[in-house]
Amino acid sequence: MESTEEVPTDPDAAVEALADHLVATAERPVPPATNRWLGEAEAVARDAASEGIESAVRRERVEQVAALLSETDATGDETADAHIDAATACCEVVLDG
Numbered sequence: 722m723e724s725t726e727e728v729p730t731d732p733d734a735a736v737e738a739l740a741d742h743l744v745a746t747a748e749r750p751v752p753p754a755t756n757r758w759l760g761e762a763e764a765v766a767r768d769a770a771s772e773g774i775e776s777a778v779r780r781e782r783v784e785q786v787a788a789l790l791s792e793t794d795a796t797g798d799e800t801a802d803a804h805i806d807a808a809t810a811c812c813e814v815v816l817d818g
Contacts, residue, residue, distance in 0.1 A: 728810040732818035736779060739786065739811035740770040742804040749801035755793045762789040762808070780815065787812040 729735045743763035751759065762785075768774070769782035790809050796802050 728807055728814060730814060732815045735811040735814035735818075736766075736770045736783065739783070739808050739815070740766040742808040742811065743767075743786075745804045746796075746801050746808075749796065749798045749804070751796040751798060751801050752794070755796055758789050758793045759805070762786045765789065766808070783812050783815045787816065 729738050740763070743759060743766050746759045747763065765782050765785045769779050769786065774782075787809065790805060790812065793805060796805070
């Protein structure tokens with residue numbers, strides 16, 4: 722997924738996009754401290770996007786991802802920062818939905 726794509730408005734699609742954006746950050750040069758937050762957020766987001774997960778559990782996982790993303794600093798990489806911003810927006814879609 723390209724970071725320039727719009728954030729989905731459908732919560733189910735937003736969960737998928739959330740995981741995709743965080744996977745994409747792994748390919749970018751980010752500082753080690755931020756990378757730790759992103760790695761944990763990616764793992765939780767992948768769990769949230771898994772098949773058959775209950776909606777309450779999915780919401781809890783997305784809340785965890787949002788909390789982890791709130792701990793990240795700017796990476797110095799525009800593409801990574803765009804993916805983080807998009808992932809944060811995906812969290813908002815799910816949590817507001």
